[in-house]
Amino acid sequence: xxxxxxxxxxxxxxxxxxxxxxxxxxAQAFPEKPVxxxxxxxxxxxxxxxxxxxxGPMAEALGTEIVVKNTxxxxxxxxxxxxxxxxxxxxxxxxxxxxxxxxxxxxxxxPYGPDSFDYICLAYSAPSSLVVRKDSPFNSLKxxxxxxxxxxxxxNYGIQAVGSIPHVAxxxxxxxxxxxxxxxxxxxxxxxxxxxxxxxxxxxxxxxSFLTKNADQVKSIAMLMDERVATAExxxxxxxxxxxxxxxxxxxxxxxxxxxxEAKEKLExxxxxxxxxxxxxxxxxxxxxxxxxxxxxxxxxxxxxxxARNEGLLAKAGLKKN
Amino acid sequence: xxxxxxxxxxxxxxxxxxSVFAGTVLGVIVxxxxxxxxxxxxxxxLPFTFTLGQIPALALMLGIYCGSVYGGSISxxxxxxxxxxxxxxxxLDGYPMARRGEAxxxxxxxxxxxxxxxxxxxAVLIVAAPxxxxxxxxxxxxxxxxxxxxxxxxxxxxxxxAMLKGLLSGVIGLFxxxxxxxxxxxxxxxxxxxxxxxxxxxLVPAIVGLFALSExxxxxxxxxxxxxxxxxxxxxxxxxxxxxxxxxxxxxxSCAIGSFVGALPGTGAATAAFISYSEAKRSSPRRDRLxxxxxxxxxxxxxxxxxxxxxxxxxTLALGIPGDPxxxxxxxxFVVHGLAPGPRLFTEHLDLVYAVFFILIAVNLLMFxxxxxxxxxxxxxxxxxxxILMASVVVISLIGAxxxxxxxxxxxxxxVFGVVGFLFRKNxxxxxxxxxxxxxxxxxxxxxxxxLLITRGDFLAFFERPIAxxxxxxxxxxxxxxxxxxxxxxxxxxxxKNMDWTSE
Numbered sequence: 001x002x003x004x005x006x007x008x009x010x011x012x013x014x015x016x017x018x019x020x021x022x023x024x025x026x027a028q029a030f031p032e033k034p035v036x037x038x039x040x041x042x043x044x045x046x047x048x049x050x051x052x053x054x055x056g057p058m059a060e061a062l063g064t065e066i067v068v069k070n071t072x073x074x075x076x077x078x079x080x081x082x083x084x085x086x087x088x089x090x091x092x093x094x095x096x097x098x099x100x101x102x103x104x105x106x107x108x109x110x111p112y113g114p115d116s117f118d119y120i121c122l123a124y125s126a127p128s129s130l131v132v133r134k135d136s137p138f139n140s141l142k143x144x145x146x147x148x149x150x151x152x153x154x155x156n157y158g159i160q161a162v163g164s165i166p167h168v169a170x171x172x173x174x175x176x177x178x179x180x181x182x183x184x185x186x187x188x189x190x191x192x193x194x195x196x197x198x199x200x201x202x203x204x205x206x207x208x209s210f211l212t213k214n215a216d217q218v219k220s221i222a223m224l225m226d227e228r229v230a231t232a233e234x235x236x237x238x239x240x241x242x243x244x245x246x247x248x249x250x251x252x253x254x255x256x257x258x259x260x261x262e263a264k265e266k267l268e269x270x271x272x273x274x275x276x277x278x279x280x281x282x283x284x285x286x287x288x289x290x291x292x293x294x295x296x297x298x299x300x301x302x303x304x305x306x307x308a309r310n311e312g313l314l315a316k317a318g319l320k321k322n
Numbered sequence: 323x324x325x326x327x328x329x330x331x332x333x334x335x336x337x338x339x340x341s342v343f344a345g346t347v348l349g350v351i352v353x354x355x356x357x358x359x360x361x362x363x364x365x366x367x368l369p370f371t372f373t374l375g376q377i378p379a380l381a382l383m384l385g386i387y388c389g390s391v392y393g394g395s396i397s398x399x400x401x402x403x404x405x406x407x408x409x410x411x412x413x414l415d416g417y418p419m420a421r422r423g424e425a426x427x428x429x430x431x432x433x434x435x436x437x438x439x440x441x442x443x444x445a446v447l448i449v450a451a452p453x454x455x456x457x458x459x460x461x462x463x464x465x466x467x468x469x470x471x472x473x474x475x476x477x478x479x480x481x482x483x484a485m486l487k488g489l490l491s492g493v494i495g496l497f498x499x500x501x502x503x504x505x506x507x508x509x510x511x512x513x514x515x516x517x518x519x520x521x522x523x524x525l526v527p528a529i530v531g532l533f534a535l536s537e538x539x540x541x542x543x544x545x546x547x548x549x550x551x552x553x554x555x556x557x558x559x560x561x562x563x564x565x566x567x568x569x570x571x572x573x574x575x576s577c578a579i580g581s582f583v584g585a586l587p588g589t590g591a592a593t594a595a596f597i598s599y600s601e602a603k604r605s606s607p608r609r610d611r612l613x614x615x616x617x618x619x620x621x622x623x624x625x626x627x628x629x630x631x632x633x634x635x636x637x638t639l640a641l642g643i644p645g646d647p648x649x650x651x652x653x654x655x656f657v658v659h660g661l662a663p664g665p666r667l668f669t670e671h672l673d674l675v676y677a678v679f680f681i682l683i684a685v686n687l688l689m690f691x692x693x694x695x696x697x698x699x700x701x702x703x704x705x706x707x708x709x710i711l712m713a714s715v716v717v718i719s720l721i722g723a724x725x726x727x728x729x730x731x732x733x734x735x736x737x738v739f740g741v742v743g744f745l746f747r748k749n750x751x752x753x754x755x756x757x758x759x760x761x762x763x764x765x766x767x768x769x770x771x772x773x774l775l776i777t778r779g780d781f782l783a784f785f786e787r788p789i790a791x792x793x794x795x796x797x798x799x800x801x802x803x804x805x806x807x808x809x810x811x812x813x814x815x816x817x818x819k820n821m822d823w824t825s826e
Contacts, residue, residue, distance in 0.1 A: 042727075043365035044651040052368065070365070071728040073521030074503055078729055081517065107508050111517055156776065162508030184775045185506050187768065190650065191588055194643045198459040200776055213653070214642050216664040283372070319508065 030090055030263040034065035037253070038086075038094040040079025042072045046207065047251055050124050051095040053283045058274030062266065075161060076100035077110055084112035088256040090263025093120060097251035098165050102307040106314045107163045109322045114307050117254035118264055121271035122294035122302065124284075125250035127229045128169060129211050129220040130238075132203045133196055141177065141222045141241045144203065148179035155181035158192040158201035163319060166205035169224055169247035171313045176243045193218075207249050208232060212288045224248075231288050250292070252299050268296050329676025332377045333684060341378040342681060345385020346688045350696060352386070353393020356715075357530050357722010359406040360390040360648045371655055377674075379655045381681045387648045388440055388631045388685045391591055392693065395432040395624050396700050399425055401715055403534035407525050408591035408627045410757045411599040413533065414480070415612065415619030422615055425701045426559040431617045432624040433693035434560060435573065439625030440686035442577035443584060443632025448679050452668060454585045454633065455640035461586050463772035464784050468793035469586070470766035473593055475800055476600035477755040480613070487751040495759020496766075498523050505764075506771045518731040525760055527723035527732040528739045532753050534719040535740025538712045540747055556705065558697035561617065569621050572602050576622045580629025587637040587645040591627035592761045596754075598626030604800070632682055639663055639675060 037055060041047045052068050059066040071079035076099055083094030096117075105113050130141070138144045148155050159167040162185050170183060184201055186192040189210065195201045197217065208229065211220055222238040223229060224247040238245035253271055255264065274280055275293045284291050294302060314320045332338060345367070352363040363386040371379040394409030399416035412432060419428040446454070461469070474492075481488020501512045502522025513519035566573075576598040583594035602622035603612050612619050637643040642663035644650035656663050661671060668675055703711065723736040746753055777783035785791050 042647055043361065043368060044647050044654070049368075049654065053372075069728055073524075073727050073729055078518070078521045078727075108510060108520075153778070162505070182775060182778070184772055185508075186772065187505050187764075190644050194459075194587055194637070194641070195462070195772075197641060197643070198462050200462045200772075213656070213662055214664060216662055216666050217642065321509075 030260065030266055031062060031064040033091060034067050035059075035062065035090070035267075036067045036069050036092045038079050038083050038092065039068055039070050040072065040076035040083075040094065040096065040100055041070065043070050046209070047095060047097050049287075050251065050284075050289075054123055054271075054274050054280055056274075057277035057279050058270045060277075061273035062270035075104050075163070077104050080104075081111050083254065084116035084256055086256045088118075088258040090255060090259045090267060093253050093255045093267065095123060095251055096254050098249060098306065099161075099163070101254075101303055102310045103163045103165065103168055103314065105307070106311050106320045106322055114304055116257055118257055118259050119296040119300035119303065120253040120255055120264065120267045121275070121296055122250060122252040122292060122299040123271065123275065124252075124289060125248045125292040126289050127208045127223050127225045127232070128165065128205050128247050128249050129208060129235070130169075130173065130203055130222045130224060131196075131206050131211060131218045131220055134217055134219050136202070136219070138203075138221050139219075140236070141173075141238060141243060144221060145177045145179045148177075148181055152180045153182065155179075155203070156184050156201040157181045158195050158204035159183050159185050160189050160192050160204070161185065161187065163314065165247055165249055168310050168313050169205045169245065171317045172224075172245050172247065173243075175313065175316065176245060205247065209288050230290060231285075252294070252303075264296065325672035325676055328673035329680055332673065332677035333381075333680040335377075337375065337378040338381045338681070339684075341374065341381035342385050342684050342688060345382040346389040346685050346692055347385075349386035349389020349391075350393035350396075350689070350692050351389075353390035353405045353409075354396045354696075354700065355722060356397055356401075356403045356405050356534050356719045357526050358725060359394070359408075359526070360387050360646075362725055363390055364648050364651050368651070371651065376655055376661075377677055377681075380652060380678060381685075383648060383652050383655075384631075384678070384681050385685050385688075388628065388682070389689060389692070391627055391631055392433070392436040392440075392624075392689050395436065395620075396429060396693075396696070399428045399432065400700055400703050401534065401711070402537050403715065403719065404529060407529055407757070407761065408595055408630075409623070410529060410533075410592060410754065411595040411623035411627075412620060414599065414623075414754055415614070415616050418613070418615030419617075419620075420704065423555055424615070425704055426555045426557045426697065427561060428615075428617075428620060429693065429697045429701065430558055430560040431620040433558070433690060433697070435576075435621045435624040436628040436693075437686050437690045438573060439577050439580055439628035440631055440689065441683065442574075442625070443581045443629040444679060444682045444686065445632075446581040446629075447632045447635055447682070451636050451640050451675075452665065454636045458585050458587070458637055458641075460789055462787075463769040463776060464787050465789050465793070466586075466588075466765060466769035467773050467784070468790035468797075469589070470762050470769060472793045472797045473597050473758075473762055474766070475797060476596045476758050478801070479600035479603040480596075480754045480758070481752055482603070484750055484752055487749075488755045491746065491751050491753065492755035492759040495756035495761075496763045497759075498528065498756075499760045499763030500767065505768055506775075518729070521727065521729060521731070523735055523760075524727060524732060526726045527736040528760060529757060530719040530723045531736035531739025531741075532743040532746075532756065534715050535736060536743025536747055536753075538716055539740060539744040541708065541712055543744075543748075556698065556701040558694045558701075565617065568607070569618060572606055572618055573621050573625055575601065576625040577629045580626035581633040583626075584630030584633030584645075585636045587634075587641075587643045589765065590646065590761075591630040592757075593765075594630045595623040595627040596758050596761070598622045628686075635678060635682070639667055639678065640665065 039048045039051050055066040080100040086092035132138050157170050220235050223235050224245045225237050226239050226246045352358040394406035395412040397403050397405035398409040398413035399420050402417040404410040416428045477492035579598040580594045583589050599622045602618050606618045634645045638649040644653050723732045
């Protein structure tokens with residue numbers, strides 16, 4: 001999708017200079033055709049937009065076109081399964097978010113798991129925040145917990161989907177604080193947000209870009225991060241308030257298990273170059289997202305630790321079915 | 323006043339005007355093609371929305387949004403396949419009209435009704451956006467449930483004459499939508515351990531199968547007498563004022579229904595079109611002809627679904643709550659440009675709000691031109707020899723069915739629904755109730771269960787909420803009125819005519 005005319009010109013020039021023979025040997029190597037990135041959610045959503053933003057500079061670094069394909073459905077698991085099942089040649093990879101990678105596999109039997117993939121890179125990791133209405137009396141986790149303890153069963157906690165990271169984060173808050181609240185599942189962020197504005201739910205967990213976008217109507221009572229966020233220095237973290245709650249909303253590129261080492265190296269290098277490009281950095285700062293890169297091996301270790309942590313929380317809540 | 327002129331200034335620049343034009347044309351095209359809709363249109367222009375300035379990006383998206391809702395009606399009329407789910411109610415009267423050789427007139431009705439519906443909702447947006455937004459916050463899960471139950475009456479209204487078959491069709495629709503993830507518990511339902519089925523049965527492939535493929539099967543099964551295709555009039559014909567005059571009541575009622583439903587995030591144009599169609603079927607003086615190519619049906623469905631477009635901006639701009647993927651992407655462009663939607667947008671960036679108003683007006687007017695010019699080409703489709711037309715319908719529909727989620731199982735779903743649609747038609751089961759069931763199922767089920775979680779399991783608490791109570795009472799009144807009227811008539815006239823209120 002993103003082969004530039006400059007590259008065409010360079011290629012043509014190289015051939016004209018008599019390097020054709022050398023190039024044709026090189027052309028056997030990866031990549032010799034476009035690479036497809038499967039996005040397991042619909043076009044226009046957060047994962048999709050981040051992927052399309054990265055695809056441009058990453059394609060330039062890779063020297064081939066990148067096609068973004070949206071395979072939506074069943075909480076992202078359809079697209080994740082399609083990625084896991086793809087031919088392991090490096091030409092099909094997936095941008096897999098935290099949900100289908102680390103929470104969905106515990107909720108039901110899926111045709112993939114953490115072992116089904118080779119890990120290329122972490123592409124984004126946005127802080128999440130426990131938000132309440134701007135006019136809410138709660139200004140800190142402690143306010144909320146004190147109220148919940150004095151009025152058991154009164155508070156409603158909205159979740160965007162059962163087993164999603166905001167839900168798991170809520171389970172984490174519940175476990176760490178001993179506060180009691182009722183989870184009310186909605187379908188996606190927009191109805192959850194509406195339910196908070198109409199007074200049905202008292203709080204929910206949102207992505208940092210949601211917080212900046214709706215600063216007039218909501219406030220954060222805790223960033224669910226260990227460290228303060230550069231783009232939101234003034235907002236206290238859960239850790240500042242004495243709770244160990246770290247629930248970033250992340251996603252990264254994975255390939256079906258067993259891709260050639262050369263393809264893996266090149267994809268990893270292209271991902272890193274793409275993420276460090278100005279174009280990507282600029283777009284992310286417009287979305288108030290930090291640029292957070294991890295190499296393939298770091299990403300794999302991170303996924304496995306998140307997988308185990310979320311398994312524990314879901315099991316304690318009685319939601320683990322697999 | 324300053325913001326007003328700034329707003330007009332935003333519209334009257336070359337990039338914005340070009341975007342309005344490109345967006346509207348593209349929107350009508352994706353709307354016409356069965357299966358493709360506004361989401362596919364937005365996907366196609368997504369890269370541009372980043373690089374274009376904010377106002378041109380908004381213009382492009384609003385053009386696609388309004389154009390696609392209108393465009394769906396054209397294929398509903400010409401090939402009996404709603405181009406988008408929103409146009410499903412339009413096929414009920416549009417296609418019979420086209421079969422009579424009046425496709426040009428049917429497109430005239432829907433184009434004019436769409437434009438009036440669209441402009442009406444812009445007027446609503448201009449006059450009452452903050453108030454409507456505040457009102458929409460009175461609608462919690464409990465009110466959504468009551469509204470969903472109220473909308474179920476549509477099934478009965480569009481099934482007159484075949485009540486039992488219609489109800490059965492509606493129940494199947496309600497059931498079909500429960501396949502896949504249970505959104506309240508996260509469990510899987512009716513997937514038979516088939517992983518692909520966990521994604522559920524998506525509306526678009528089902529509709530493409532029910533309408534387009536079944537039409538092809540029905541034609542293939544009929545003994546072939548090659549019809550004189552040139553009897554179909556091509557082009558675009560506006561109905562005369564004398565035809566409009568008796569329908570103004572329906573027109574404005576439908577505009578109001580559409581504008582109201584549109585202001586509630588998460589309900590959508592398909593629901594609005596069916597509620598409005600069903601209201602016409604209940605109250606129109608020509609209700610007996612509805613379903614046989616009566617313009618009332620076109621006016622009701624198309625003015626209502628296009629009225630949703632303007633009022634869907636109400637929760638989007640005034641609350642920051644997008645109602646669908648299109649408005650969600652629009653909100654995304656606000657963030658990129660450092661603007662916060664919400665109450666403050668109307669005080670601090672009023673010029674931008676006005677720009678949205680003017681863009682919407684321009685898009686709706688342009689839609690009329692695109693419809694009038696495009697109709698010359700679209701109506702000619704009817705003159706394509708039937709075998710070629712039907713083969714093309716199969717190919718285009720399947721592309722649309724696959725395009726929505728990129729999941730191959732959607733092709734199988736479309737085929738299965740094609741067979742179901744074929745059997746339904748051959749046995750006199752109406753298709754529309756099934757679509758209504760599929761559209762309403764999720765809203766009714768989820769809002770009921772959310773409501774019960776909110777009231778901690780107390781269903782009686784639903785009746786303590788005034789709006790919900792009013793909707794329940796209205797539902798009961800409409801359902802009970804025919805037998806009551808029948809009983810009153812009988813007592814009054816001592817008439818011993820057989821009771822047959824189901825088929826009146």
